Amino acid sequence: MALDTSPEQPAPVRQVANAISGWIDRLGAVWVEGQIAQLSRRPGLQTVFLTLRDSVADISVPVTCSRTLLDSMNPPLVEGASVLVHAKPSYYANRGTLSLHAREIRMVGLGELLAQIERRRQLLAAEGLFDPALKRTLPFLPGKVGLVTAPRSAAERDVLDLARRRWPAVGFAVAHATMQGPRAAGEVMEALARLDRDETVDVVVIARGGGSVEDLLPFSDEGLLRAVAKARTPVVSAIGHEQDNPLLDLVADVRAATPTDAAKLVVPDVAAEAHAVASARERLRSLVLGAVAREQAGLDALRSRPALADPRTLVDRRTEELATFRERARRTLRHALDRASDDIGHQRARARALSPLATLERGYAVLQDADGHVITSVAGLAGGDAVSVRVVDGRVHADVTSTTTAAAAAAPSEEPAP
Numbered sequence: 001m002a003l004d005t006s007p008e009q010p011a012p013v014r015q016v017a018n019a020i021s022g023w024i025d026r027l028g029a030v031w032v033e034g035q036i037a038q039l040s041r042r043p044g045l046q047t048v049f050l051t052l053r054d055s056v057a058d059i060s061v062p063v064t065c066s067r068t069l070l071d072s073m074n075p076p077l078v079e080g081a082s083v084l085v086h087a088k089p090s091y092y093a094n095r096g097t098l099s100l101h102a103r104e105i106r107m108v109g110l111g112e113l114l115a116q117i118e119r120r121r122q123l124l125a126a127e128g129l130f131d132p133a134l135k136r137t138l139p140f141l142p143g144k145v146g147l148v149t150a151p152r153s154a155a156e157r158d159v160l161d162l163a164r165r166r167w168p169a170v171g172f173a174v175a176h177a178t179m180q181g182p183r184a185a186g187e188v189m190e191a192l193a194r195l196d197r198d199e200t201v202d203v204v205v206i207a208r209g210g211g212s213v214e215d216l217l218p219f220s221d222e223g224l225l226r227a228v229a230k231a232r233t234p235v236v237s238a239i240g241h242e243q244d245n246p247l248l249d250l251v252a253d254v255r256a257a258t259p260t261d262a263a264k265l266v267v268p269d270v271a272a273e274a275h276a277v278a279s280a281r282e283r284l285r286s287l288v289l290g291a292v293a294r295e296q297a298g299l300d301a302l303r304s305r306p307a308l309a310d311p312r313t314l315v316d317r318r319t320e321e322l323a324t325f326r327e328r329a330r331r332t333l334r335h336a337l338d339r340a341s342d343d344i345g346h347q348r349a350r351a352r353a354l355s356p357l358a359t360l361e362r363g364y365a366v367l368q369d370a371d372g373h374v375i376t377s378v379a380g381l382a383g384g385d386a387v388s389v390r391v392v393d394g395r396v397h398a399d400v401t402s403t404t405t406a407a408a409a410a411a412p413s414e415e416p417a418p
Contacts, residue, residue: 017093024091029103032061032085039079041067052085052100063087065102073105075118084108117220121247124222129229130250136234138254138266142202144171145266146195146233148188151176155207155238155259162263167270173201179208184218189227196231203266204231206248207238207259219246228252238262357392366390378403 003019005011011019037060038051048070050063063085070077077083084107087100124130145163149156156174163170175191178184188206195204206228208219218224219239228235228251237252238259249255256262307314352358356366367375370386381387381400389396 014093017091017096021091021093024089024098027089029086029088032087032100033108034060034083034085036077036079036081036083039077041070050102052083055082062097062099063102064099065105069102069105073107074122077105077107082108117217117247120220120222121250124225124247124251129225134229136253138234138236139202141167141268142170142266144173144198144200144202146198146201146204147172147174147207148177148191148195148204149174149207149259150179153179153209155179155209158259159205159207159238159263162260163267166263167267170267173198180211180215180218182218185221185224188218189224192224192227192231192235196233201233203234203236205236205238205256205259205262205266206252207262208240209259210241216240216246219248224248225251236262236266360390360392365396378405 003011003016032052033055034052035055036050037053038049040049042049046067047064048067050065051060052063053060083105085100085102086104087102089098090101091098128134147156147159149159160172160174163172173195175195177187177191179188192204192206195201206219208216216239219237225247228237228248234253236254236256237246237248238256238261239246239248241258254265256265302308360366366389368388368390369375369380370388375381375387381403383400383402385400387398387400389398
């Protein structure tokens with residue numbers, strides 16, 4: 001209902017704002033199509049703020065939605081995506097702003113295509129088709145390069161011309177296929193299989209010029225991606241330009257930004273390789289010459305030493321040392337012999353001093369009976385017994401006439417002295 005106002009009875013701002021809010025609240029939820037112009041996530045808030053822009057007119061409207069709704073979208077919603085929004089209009093009276101509260105968001109048009117590609121990417125990634133461990137290394141110098149491209153296309157011309165300029169001897173096996181439309185994926189798979197069966201083909205390049213997302217859809221086809229993953233020959237993806245990213249780039253062994261870049265990756269530059277070989281040869285020559293110069297300097301230093309300059313110096317020095325050692329050994333031996341001779345003299349003197357002959361030399365004699373037994377007492381002798389007296393220079397044979405004991409010999413004589 002319209003407000004009943006007049007210049008004499010105007011309505012306050014709050015009344016007008018509340019009336020507008022009431023009118024808008026009576027509107028039901030609507031489906032709105034537009035493009036996400038801005039997306040803002042504020043930390044700590046469960047509400048996400050969007051700006052939905054008309055794709056033709058310069059008109060936009062703010063949209064709010066729950067963080068849960070936005071996080072549940074697969075693929076994630078990004079700025080620039082075309083969407084369908086089921087939302088309830090609401091008017092915030094305190095600020096006088098109109099907004100839509102989104103209840104459901106769907107991708108449409110290009111956004112839906114991108115969503116399908118993203119879901120396919122996630123599925124194949126979970127299977128491991130994009131695993132870097134499966135990537136094969138390109139040959140340094142392929143004998144023959146397989147090329148899958150459209151007939152008489154700019155991509156074919158760019159790859160062939162640049163590759164032959166870089167390495168004139170390189171060979172090509174070209175398999176033409178439709179590179180756009182519903183038949184493109186099947187024909188590319190057939191061409192890839194034909195080149196993969198050729199034992200002389202060392203690497204396969206799938207090349208196409210730039211185009212829209214719809215034009216490049218065949219190169220995100222699941223059948224083509226699985227065929228590339230199973231191929232025996234390394235595959236290079238050269239689809240579109242730098243900003244184009246079909247799923248073929250992820251499953252191929254090498255991704256080239258453009259067909260021209262593919263030729264650079266597959267075929268080396270003969271001039272650059274010749275320069276690299278010359279540089280390597282020069283570095284090797286410098287290393288060898290440096291090593292020889294260091295060894296020569298080492299030999300010169302060794303040869304300049306006195307021992308090598310006059311080898312007799314070492315012999316003379318060792319001869320002097322040998323003479324010194326020999327003289328020292330002689331002195332030591334003489335001293336040892338002298339000490340040994342003195343020891344022998346002392347031992348001989350002691351032995352002689354203890355010998356019975358030395359006692360005999362001092363005038364003593366040894367008395368023995370006829371059997372050779374030494375007689376130490378007169379008790380065993382009788383008159384007429386035969387005895388022998390051992391002196392220093394022989395024996396004296398005698399007969400006992402009489403014996404006198406020591407006690408009798410020591411007693412004084414009773415006869416007066418004459």
